[in-house]
Amino acid sequence: MRSVHNSVFLDQNQTTNALGKEDPDGFLWGNIWKMTCPFRIQLFLWKAIQDGIPTKFRLWYGEDDWDTNYPRCGIETETTSHALFFCREVHDYWYNLDLSLDFQNWDYSESVSKTIQQCYRKQGGTDNLPAYCSILSAIMYVIWTFRNELIFEQKRIQPIEAIKGAKLYIVPHTRDSPPLKIVKTPPNVHEGWHTVNVDAAWIKPDNMGELARAADPEEAEAIAVIRGMEAAHKLGLDRVLLLTDCQWLVRAFRDRSDDLFWGALTLALDMRALAAQFQDFHFDFVDRVCNYEAHFLAVSEMTKDEEEARPWQSYHTVFTNTKAGMDGVDKEKVQRIVYEMSKGSKFFENEERREAFIKQKIENMRNQCAKLTAKDMDHYQMVANKIILELEASRDLSKTWLHVDMDAFYAAVETLVNPSLEGKPIAVGGMSMICTANYEARKFGVRAAMPGFIARKLCPELIFVPTDFKRYTRYSELTRKVFRKYDPNFIASSLDEAYLDISEICKERGISSGEVCSDINKPNGQFILPNDRTAIMTFISSLPVRKIGGISKVTEHMLWDVLGINTCEEMLQKSAFLCALFSSSSTAFYPVFVPALHSEWWPMSLKFFEMHEKDDDFRFEVSVTLSIAPVSYREFFLSEGLGLGQTDAPQVRSRKSISSERTFSATGDEVLLHKKLAEIARTLSTDMQIEGLSGRTLTLKLKTASFELISSVVRVGLVFPQVVLEERFVIMRE
Secondary structure (H helix, E strand, C coil): CCEECCEECCCCCCEECCCCCECCCCCCHHHCCECCCCCHHHHHHHHHHHHCCCCCHHHHCCCCCCCCCCCCCCCCCCCECCCEECCHHHHHHHHHCCCCCCCCCCCHHHHHHHHHHHHHHHHCCHHHHHHHHHHHHHHCEEHHHHHHHHHCCCCCCCHHHHHHHCCEECCCEECCCCCCCCCCCCCCCCCCCEEEECCCCCCEECCCCCEECCCCHHHHHHHHHHHHHHHHHHCCCCEEEEEECCHHHHHHHHHCCCCCCHHHHHHHHHHHHHHCCCCEEEEEECCHHHHHHHHHHHHHHHHHHHHHHCHHHHCCCHHHCCCCCCCCCCHHHHHHHHHHHHCCCHHHHHHHHHHHHHHHHHHHHHHHHHCCCHHHHHHHHHHHHHHHHHHHHCCCCCCCEEEEECCCHHHHHHHHHCHHHCCCCEEEECCCCEEEECHHHHCCCCCCCCCHHHHHHHCCCCEEECCCHHHHHHHHHHHHHHHHHHCCCCEEEECCEEEEECHHHHHHHCCCCEEECCCCCCCCCCCEEECCHHHHHHHHHCCEHHHCCCCCHHHHHHHHHHHCCCEHHHHHHCHHHHHHHCCCCCEECCCCCCCCCCCCCCCCCCCCCCCCCCHHHCEEEEEEECCCCCEEHHHHHHHHHCCCCCCCCHHHCCCCCCEEEEEEECCCCHHHHHHHHHHHHHHHHHHHHHHCCCEEEEEEEEECCCCCEEEEEEEEEEECHHHHHHHHHHHHHC
């Protein structure tokens, strides 16, 4: 890592670079950083990103609107320096300013000054000087903002990774400027001396998960100094230069003053006693930007302690995903119970393997992203723009689709049959797996696809009702009789979900066009989205990407951890990066029928991950499926960002696959496995006959008790229903 120093001399109206040479493109920082507090730059950053570029000088002032996390670290006339990040979001912001900069060139001494000069010329006139400075703020994340917002909340970046990714640029500014002092550089270390840098990470989350400031930051720094002394002594170092970025602590140690908070004052004697054990000891102040390694190591250790203390916070499965009716659930409690109940199981081990694989994939994508140049981004932006134009041309607002989603359907049917269950938490299913849970149960964090024994731990009063699919089919048919009155050709994607084309009915009855988004106002409400592009884009802008069918938990993490994409609108904003990271040949599996803009998309198949308390009861899954034709990830992401969906009836588009699968207790009995395979093949053959389908590829998929996935493919020309039955033994041997 390289740091660039810009020093401002009082007797010369110029700036110098790290080599002490005059910088002709430099900027008079003393005219810029007029802040009552050096951390005011953070206010600019968020103002610039959230509200646009602030143009009023008064935004730089204000006694009560900002509170520094380090009130005593530094003195009034001291030039404070900040390590600045070049993060992905700011990279985009910089790029959108249309500045001719090479993003692979990390030399801030040149690029930052050029940025200000270009902004200066674009805006024209010195009256808007604060606006130019705020643009600079928007280009860079202050290291302390990353510390608070990212590291301690553990959202995106780990401390050691941050060290590797950070590029340092010293921005001298003071509480009262001018005058400014020369930026301090690390002290020269003479031969035979050892330098020990120390820092303390003293901001910790409170019991509610919010960031809380330690009562005495100087005490934390004093403890770090003592630990540094102890470590140096254990290593046998005789001549030690110990550096800290707490000026008050250094001054009190040197002058033997008591100008310290009580906590640090009580440790002063220990500090002096330890210092006396060295042959030569010197305690000095170091600028924060020169102390970044100690700072991040301190943060890393604290973050590590937090992760070890609360390992469940980083454990996410389908069981911890929220559904409608779970808004008030204590998410951390659910995560903790799911973690404790899953720990040590085969399912847990498989999840850990998957998590390691995902992390490696995310790291590879980050590295790929970091190699992109400005020229690359120009190219991929043009590719994205072309795809967006083609997709916009295909937008069809003439259709009105009604999406019906019957809430907690199985539980609702059981309550209808047995009214005594009304108002009680119930789950349909058993201890191995829950098919659905009513809203009373969801208040405790119980949801579909969750193992019953975990659900019972979350809600001890939970009532289990065994499944009765004949009953659910009968009640589902009652609803379908109603659907046929409005659309004889309606599409039923499951027993409790259907799509109706009501375009003609709306025209006949003079009803304004709109699509009902059934998930928005659950459990008993409707959300009408007008057939208007502006309304659609407004709706889709804040829709989380996880609501989109085809975007799994893994894809969601990749989009967020690599590009910071959380909403559909952000997929458009970062379209160039999506096109760069996902080639035209990378594919996503699109559902057969996806009407535009409903929240729960039709899945190709429904798979339940059964988990039992005993390892020998883990599931063994056999699945027979035909090949699925995918679509481009590029087109998929951008289509969702535009709020586009399929508006054709499914009969218009050819079906891509048909499958059958079963889940049962683990077994190594070959006779039983062949019997199960025959049942599945017979079911699939019957389904193909009913649908009048044939295929080209026959696939067998096995999932073992340890959740290892094994697949075998046989290509036998045209696959007719009878071929499925005949070839099942061949594919089993394969």
